[in-house]
Amino acid sequence: MGKIIASVSCTLDGIYTGPTGDENNMVSWAMPGIIDSTADNLIMFQKADAILLGRINYEGLASYWPFQEGEFAEAMNKTPKYVATRNREVTNVQWGDFGETISLLAGDLSERVAELKSQIEGTIIVPGSAGLVQSLLNTRLVDEINMIIHPVVLGNGKRYLDSIDARNNLKLIGTKLYETSGSMRLHYEVVN
Template sequence: MGKVIASVSCTLDGIFTGPKGDEDNMVSWAMPGVIDATMNNLIMFQQAEALLMGRVTYEGFSTYWPFQEGDWADAMNKTHKYVATRNRECDVKWGDYKDTITLLSGDVEAKLVELKKEFNGDIVIPASADLVQSLLNASLVDEFSMIVHPIILGSGHRYLKNISSRKDLKLLRTQHYETSGSLRLCYEVIK
């Protein structure tokens, strides 16, 4: 059975965007840690059997990755991708990689239960906070791979703001990135 891993970069106070008024800009605080963690992130995405993303993440990624080259582009473009949305009218495309993308609309939670049965490997969710919150509330997230950056923004969008009940976690591993001072925390969601 496939394992769903939520992957995100966030600040110490749980913000995964830029600050209020500049939410689309996380470059100012995230880039040092992102650069430090590049190889570990690349390995995670290369080993993923599938990617699952919300509509907003899909819209950003689909305008960039299909037009890039190299190891990262191969990991993003050649891995099968699923776009979760409650909007049944959404049309998903991924450049010349048409056969690698599928729309999951309607009851996304039920469809993910079926997908987890189809896969043996990891299904990685990059960012996609609303999707992760929904799936965590439905007990469908198995692990978190979070890079916590040494900054407190105080404003912006929190990654886990709408969680309906307590979720206990078991620490699987950590990785300290010395240049940026960022820390990767990998947790299993105890069910």
């Protein structure tokens, strides 16, 4: 049985995007912590057995990673990827020249992801994809949350865990301080 690990960078107040009106701009607040944590994130993706993406995150990553080189690009491009969407207009997904590494999970999200977990023995990383992670937490399919907290409070923007239906108990299983940026990695197991 696979293990789903939600992975995100967010502010102290839980925002994972830029502020309202500049949602796609994380550079001003996240880049120092992203640079600090690159080696650890690379290891996480190199060890992943699959990557699960929401449609919006897929669109952004698919327009970037297939055209990059290096260790991180190799981990992103060669690892099997699955795109979860409820959008019935999406019938095909592409990943540059790595088309054999990407599949579409359409239909009932909880059923399809539960099937995926039963088929994959190792870790399934869900980078970002807040809407997907919220749905998976609500259906008790997330096993761990690996979160980098950046030392900034934005006050507005999209919150990573905004639409959770019920309590989720967490057990802290790891921490790491990135001293240059002041960012902190918090790694939790979901223990419901």
